[in-house]
Amino acid sequence: MNFQIPIGPQHPALKEPIGLRITVEGEIIRDADIRLGYNHRGIEKLAEQKTWIQNVYLTERICGICSHSHTTCYVQGVEKLMELETPKRGLYIRMLISELERIHSHLLWLGVAGHEAGFDSFFMYVWRDREIVMDILETISGNRVHYAINTIGGVRRDLDELQVKRILDSLEVLRRRSQYYLNLGTTEPSFVARLARVGYLSREDALSLCAVGPTLRASGVPMDVRKDDPYAAYDEVPFEVCTAGTCDVLGRTVVRIKELFQSYNIIEYLMKNLPTGPIAVRAPRRAKPNEVVSRYEAPRGENLHYIKSNGSDKPERLKVRAPTLGNYAATIKMLKNGFIADVPLIFAAIDPCICCAERAVALIDARTGQEKIMSLKSLKELSLKVSPTTTRKREIEWPL
Amino acid sequence: MATVNTLIYLIIYPGLLFIFLYSTFVEWYDRKLYARLQNRMGPTHTGPSGLLQPIADFFKLMAKEDITPERADKTMFAALPPFGLAIVSTAMLLLPVWNYSLEQSSLTSFNGDIIVLLYLLSLPTFIFFLAGWSSTNLFSTIGGARVLTMLFGYEVPLFLAVLSPAVLADSWRLAEIAAFYRQQPALALVNLLGFIIALICVQAKLERTPFDIPHAETEIVGGTFTEYSGKKLAVFRLMLDVEMVVAAGLIATVFLGGFPGGPILGLINFIIKTLLVVFFLSLIRATTSRIRVDQVVSFAWKYLAPLAVLQLLIVIIVKGLIS
Numbered sequence: 115m116n117f118q119i120p121i122g123p124q125h126p127a128l129k130e131p132i133g134l135r136i137t138v139e140g141e142i143i144r145d146a147d148i149r150l151g152y153n154h155r156g157i158e159k160l161a162e163q164k165t166w167i168q169n170v171y172l173t174e175r176i177c178g179i180c181s182h183s184h185t186t187c188y189v190q191g192v193e194k195l196m197e198l199e200t201p202k203r204g205l206y207i208r209m210l211i212s213e214l215e216r217i218h219s220h221l222l223w224l225g226v227a228g229h230e231a232g233f234d235s236f237f238m239y240v241w242r243d244r245e246i247v248m249d250i251l252e253t254i255s256g257n258r259v260h261y262a263i264n265t266i267g268g269v270r271r272d273l274d275e276l277q278v279k280r281i282l283d284s285l286e287v288l289r290r291r292s293q294y295y296l297n298l299g300t301t302e303p304s305f306v307a308r309l310a311r312v313g314y315l316s317r318e319d320a321l322s323l324c325a326v327g328p329t330l331r332a333s334g335v336p337m338d339v340r341k342d343d344p345y346a347a348y349d350e351v352p353f354e355v356c357t358a359g360t361c362d363v364l365g366r367t368v369v370r371i372k373e374l375f376q377s378y379n380i381i382e383y384l385m386k387n388l389p390t391g392p393i394a395v396r397a398p399r400r401a402k403p404n405e406v407v408s409r410y411e412a413p414r415g416e417n418l419h420y421i422k423s424n425g426s427d428k429p430e431r432l433k434v435r436a437p438t439l440g441n442y443a444a445t446i447k448m449l450k451n452g453f454i455a456d457v458p459l460i461f462a463a464i465d466p467c468i469c470c471a472e473r474a475v476a477l478i479d480a481r482t483g484q485e486k487i488m489s490l491k492s493l494k495e496l497s498l499k500v501s502p503t504t505t506r507k508r509e510i511e512w513p514l
Numbered sequence: 515m516a517t518v519n520t521l522i523y524l525i526i527y528p529g530l531l532f533i534f535l536y537s538t539f540v541e542w543y544d545r546k547l548y549a550r551l552q553n554r555m556g557p558t559h560t561g562p563s564g565l566l567q568p569i570a571d572f573f574k575l576m577a578k579e580d581i582t583p584e585r586a587d588k589t590m591f592a593a594l595p596p597f598g599l600a601i602v603s604t605a606m607l608l609l610p611v612w613n614y615s616l617e618q619s620s621l622t623s624f625n626g627d628i629i630v631l632l633y634l635l636s637l638p639t640f641i642f643f644l645a646g647w648s649s650t651n652l653f654s655t656i657g658g659a660r661v662l663t664m665l666f667g668y669e670v671p672l673f674l675a676v677l678s679p680a681v682l683a684d685s686w687r688l689a690e691i692a693a694f695y696r697q698q699p700a701l702a703l704v705n706l707l708g709f710i711i712a713l714i715c716v717q718a719k720l721e722r723t724p725f726d727i728p729h730a731e732t733e734i735v736g737g738t739f740t741e742y743s744g745k746k747l748a749v750f751r752l753m754l755d756v757e758m759v760v761a762a763g764l765i766a767t768v769f770l771g772g773f774p775g776g777p778i779l780g781l782i783n784f785i786i787k788t789l790l791v792v793f794f795l796s797l798i799r800a801t802t803s804r805i806r807v808d809q810v811v812s813f814a815w816k817y818l819a820p821l822a823v824l825q826l827l828i829v830i831i832v833k834g835l836i837s
Contacts, residue, residue: 119652127732141656141807230732232723232804238552304724304802307809454656455806458732 116144119454123152127230127458130468134461138454146449148442153469161432166192166266166401169429173419174260176434177470179222182215183412184419184434184470185264190345191408191421192266195401202389204268205346210281210384211254211263212346213377217288218247219413220370220377223465224295227367230458231308236298243291246284253277268394278385285378292378296371300364309364313448313460316361325444326437327415328373329464332358332365339411353380363456363463399427412437414465436470528612533603536785537755538568543789544758544796551800568755572748580744587648594648595742595749598641602756605634609763610689611773611784619687626686631764632673635719638757639665642721642728645750646738657737660728660807664718667814668725672715674822675708678829679768688764692772702771704832708825709769711818713791716761717798718810720754724802725810762791 116139123131133149157176161169173188174181186208193200200208221244228236248258255261255271263269299305315325320333330337338355340348356372358365401423410417415437422431441464448460523529542557542565549556557564582588607622608631619625639661646658680686682701683694695702718725729737736742742750766772766787773783805813 117652119656126735228803232726232730232732233802234723235552235800236803238554242553302801302803304805307805308803453806453808455727455730455733455804 121457122149127461128468129226130466132466132468134449134457136449136454136457141453141455143449143452143454143457146446148446150442150468150472152472154472155469158432158434161429163428165427166196166399166429167397169432170264170266171262173432173434174262174264177436177467178259179219179467180215180412180414180417180470181260182211182264183410183417184436186212186346187408187410187412187417187419188421188432189264189266190410191406191419192401193397194406194408195404195421195423196266196398198267198395198397200268201392201395202347203272203391204393206384206388207254207269207271207273207393208264209346209348209351210273210381211251211261211269213380213384214247214251214254215261216413217374217377218244218251219465220374221247223370223413223462224299224367226462227309227363227459228305230462231305233302233305236295236302236305240295243288246288250281250284253280265394266397268392270394272393273388278388281381282385285382289375289378292371292374296368299367299371306364308456308459309367310360310362312363312456313452313463314361315444315448319447320361320444323443323447324440325415326440327412327465328366328369329415329441329444331356332369333361334359339409339416343409345408345410351380351383363459366463400425401429414438414467415440434470436467438464438467439471441466442471523612528607530603533606533756533759534752537752537759538572539565540759540762540788540792541568541755544792544799547793547796548800551796572752575748575751576745578744578747580746581741583649583651583741585650586741587650590644590648591741592746594641594645595746595753598638598753599749599756601634601637601641602753602760605631605760606756606763608634608688609760609773609784610692610767611763611780612777616689616693623689624687628676628680628686628688628691628768631688631760632676635757635761635764636665636669638753639719641753642738645742646728649738649741651741653734653736653740654738656734657728657740660734661721661738663807664721664725664727664810667811668715668718668818671711671814671818671822672719674819674826675711675715676764676768678708678822678826679705681826682829682833684833688767689772692767692774695769695771696774699771701832701836702769704828705769705825707821707828709765711822711825712765712769713794713798714818716765717795718814720758720761720795722795723799724805726804727807727810730804758792758795759788762788762795765791 116137119136119138121134121136122128123133131152133152135147135149136143137145157172161172164172170185170189173184176184221240225237225240225244228234228240251261252258254273254277255263263271315329315333317333317335320330320335325333334357336355336357339345340353341355353376356369356376358368360368403423403425405420405422408419408421417437418435420431420433421429424430445461445464449457452460525531545568546556546564557567560566560570582591608627610623612622643658643661646654646661679695680691682704683691685691685694721728729739734740739747739750763784766784770787770790773780773787775783
């Protein structure tokens with residue numbers, strides 16, 4: 115017997131609203147469908163009304179976890195538009211924050227994976243150690259989530275000797291703990307039984323469905339923007355691109371833990387070779403008419419900003435392609451022929467950030483399934499047609 | 515006087531009041547231990563060290579709005595929680611703590627009471643299944659189906675593991691089995707394998723990690739309990755607590771030599787030994803992750819059942835040697 119299970123828009127496995135409709139036969143998934151659009155915030159439109167510098171703080175709020183990823187991606191693009199040369203020390207501090215962010219994001223993911231698999235002790239331990247990174251971020255920037263360290267032309271806060279020492283000391287603890295999690299995550303039998311051979315995504319599928327980040331690397335494709343198209347000063351820092359050949363959730367876990375170690379090495383290198391000099395240069399108010407595409411390796415995968423300037427102090431267009439969006443197509447593929455029990459794990463394994471990925475609203479008629487994109491003009495007309503006095507009927511029937 | 519005694523027996527000790535207080539205490543102990551194992555504080559707010567938290571939770575749930583789904587089988591939906599609580603409370607009365615006299619058999623201690631106790635412990639599983647099924651929610655239905663699927667896995671190993679000490683003691687009466695192992699403590703070591711199997715199976719019966727599949731939060735929301743709220747949910751939660759005490763008591767009776775020493779010392783023995791068993795159950799809960807329902811069944815039949823048969827064989831051989 116086939117029946118459909120609605121996972122979302124509200125479900126304990128989902129931290130943000132998204133609709134996953136899953137057709138199951140007993141416990142086995144036969145088909146899956148993703149519905150987006152519950153969390154659209156109109157950030158791109160808002161960006162067109164803000165100045166270049168205001169937009170740094172706006173892009174920071176695209177995502178709560180990779181907040182630094184979005185600002186760096188944006189700031190890099192704007193610096194290219196304004197033809198600014200960012201000082202070395204500024205770049206190093208920017209890279210330091212981005213690696214710390216990667217560590218905190220990966221540790222967060224690791225805990226969530228434990229929770230989704232019902233391994234709550236793992237979740238509690240990992241999140242306890244994540245506090246170390248959060249504390250470092252707080253001592254550097256004053257904030258735990260939105261660091262607000264980027265500015266056009268460099269960074270806003272400098273490091274002193276004491277902070278450098280504290281970061282290096284914390285790295286030792288983190289290395290030891292991560293080694294423990296690597297052992298635990300790959301040897302605890304009940305945990306491995308839930309991760310291994312779950313959510314299979316072959317190398318070919320991963321490439322053809324344009325998966326990004328750890329999802330892609332766990333399918334054995336060594337693709338990383340930091341290596342392929344180095345930004346900031348990543349061409350000076352020695353590090354490896356971590357991959358796994360198992361193509362499953364276990365592989366994605368291993369890739370993320372291995373990346374933690376690479377990040378520790380990068381931070382150690384950055385701290386020991388921190389150049390002296392200024393941390394930022396002064397940026398002009400306007401940018402010449404031009405367009406630019408900026409790429410950045412966020413913890414979740416490749417982040418892409420397209421920025422177009424028209425000579426004014428505001429961007430004409432800012433287009434954000436968050437990494438989660440690149441992984442949705444692959445998720446459908448991974449979900450098929452799995453178990454219901456694996457849905458939260460497979461979905462969590464792409465490390466979804468739903469509000470990052472919400473970009474356009476498409477309206478789908480609940481009865482006919484017809485799809486249409488509304489223009490601003492027709493939305494305005496519609497809003498004028500519905501006056502506050504007319505009574506509105508509840509139009510949606512459940513199940514959709 | 516006899517009527518008053520019976521009423522005290524049923525309502526105060528070892529009846530409902532004691533069952534309520536002790537099972538909530540065991541819930542607190544389990545929660546606190548689980549929390550400390552996870553580097554958390556656990557309950558701290560209500561009472562000293564949060565001791566009254568489970569009771570506070572119970573009364574809070576009692577006061578909450580009670581919703582019955584429109585399409586549910588309303589009589590069944592409402593009848594199941596009190597029915598389940600009655601079943602596990604009855605099972606509690608069969609434990610040889612309050613009927614320590616070996617000479618005469620009574621209504622709560624007779625030859626064959628171990629079978630009755632196991633039967634009464636099987637019924638809650640069906641209660642959960644029916645609860646899931648009668649609420650007609652998709653998640654509840656899946657949860658109900660999972661309850662039954664799991665039952666096919668752990669029930670046979672549990673019965674084999676619990677009954678093999680009885681075979682060695684040559685009795686079907688809980689009090690006599692316990693007395694047998696008190697007289698010959700060395701023979702209790704023979705049942706070590708059965709003890710471990712029984713612990714794992716009880717964990718599955720109580721639906722705790724790694725077997726919390728029927729109400730796996732991240733997969734099927736509340737599972738069997740998705741539609742339950744207010745008083746009914748409170749009674750169901752109490753029922754799970756009582757079931758844990760009964761199951762721990764059963765294991766302590768059969769494998770750990772029961773609760774000797776009359777009314778007061780026996781009760782102290784009961785508390786210490788059940789807490790020991792619950793300690794092991796919490797340890798399992800804290801150190802594993804939830805497995806899939808198909809993995810439960812294959813694990814039970816590939817490992818637990820053959821090992822339980824092996825335990826039975828060992829018992830038969832030892833019995834031949836000592837007689």
